[in-house]
Amino acid sequence: MPELPEVETSRRGIAPHLTGQTIRQLIVRNAQLRWPIPDDLAAKVNGQEITQITRRAKYLLLALKQGAIMVHLGMSGRVRVVNAELPAEKHDHVDLVLASGQCLRFTDPRRFGSWLWHPSPRSEQLLSHLGPEPLTDEFNFDYLYPLCRNRKAAIKQVIMDNQVVVGVGNIYATEALFASGIRPTRSAQKVTQQQLKQLIQHIKRILAAAIEQGGTTLKDFTRSDGKPGYFKQALQVYGRAGEACDSCGSTIKTTRQGQRASAYCPSCQK
Template sequence: MPELPEVETTRRGVAPYAEGRVVRDLVVREGRLRWPVPAALPDLIRGQKIDRIERRAKYLLFHTRVGTLLVHLGMSGSLRVLQGVPPQPMKHDHVDVVLADGNLLRYNDPRRFGCFLWLSPGEDHPLLSSLGPEPLSDEFCGELLFRRSRGRNGPVKSFIMDGHVVVGVGNIYANEALFLSGIRPDRAAGRISAARYEQLANNIKQVLTSAITQGGTTLRDFVGGDGKPGYFAQQLYVYGRAGLPCKACGALLREQRLGQRATVYCVTCQR
């Protein structure tokens, strides 16, 4: 599914075409998403100017004067900019945000696990209220991970993927950051030192920043707001490489399931 770098790539691709533009219409062809699209949503946003587009975790927030459109891409969704005369909608093109300048944002989601919801000004939505800090913010650091991990016996990989601890560290990037930090993903979170957590926090920032710069990771469905794929997959050290040689030491990479997610690691490089 699209993870934080893919969502940030989408935000950066869409923002130049949507910020400062007025929404002429919202066309909902299929409203049965993970949460039903509110019937009143087109009337709420029609005629409103999109002041700015913000990302919070894996959510996109389209801020207007009268409220905020909350968008999630789900497991297989994409939001693309279409200029000029748009092509006829395909089977899974569920929502169009039609802009007054003639361009539109088209939401495609084969599995319908995304959402289009509305937040009134000042509303604290349950989807956002309990989220942890952003991983690229100053608030996120090794000391925070060390403090929140005390007494936890679960795997460190599951710990850093917990959105209450820190948002947006999805499966791909958790695998990669743990490899760069030399930490086995199944090691108990509460048994890792402050120094190693500082290294892990820095590597999480590095991996996510690199992925954003390169447009995300193309795995099956993802494309950015401009319709182009991401390219970070070319630099993956462990994710998706089970049974292949480690790029650092040559040992064969192993795979196990942690939290029902594929987890790949090097028994030599990670302790």
């Protein structure tokens, strides 16, 4: 997906256009996303004012006077604010039409995203088990160390576990581990305390830098204004298997963890 920086960039991009606006209509062209869009979602949101746009993990929450719309971008989702008259294209599944004449347009080729009503049993279920936000003080050594201390799983799997910390996807987990000199396959319990402290700092630093630069542009992601993010050029190992490590010149290798590619420098990461 869009990882956390992309979601946050989207939130910041759309918020000024949505906040304070009244919803005129919800157009659902294809309700078959990860979960079907609820049939009664349009009835619930129609005529309501959007009070604020917030984010929890990778969920965008469009808060209304009553309740909220909970949007997830999945792997290939994207939201943009466009003129409501702009013709919809193939993967433009949802439009949230505003009184301003603009609409929030949701595009998602793979349809792993979701639009749900919140609160609902499903939304509560999805949010209830989530760990802390990585950019808050709550995500610190005293929190993470006890979770790693007796855990045999690979450190990469642990930091990508939403119950441990949210918003660290494959790209940023890969990059933070490189920056910390930790092999992604290393058992969490064998990461030293010093390395764990560094890892936490690098996760925060890299996520913050990516947000600052508007997210990482890969295949599908563009910012809500349609401009690409600029972080991709800063990637040190992700997507660079076979190339030379910028730091030591060794060839970057790739392995698979949890059916997901994991790039690392065999020399810099032990």
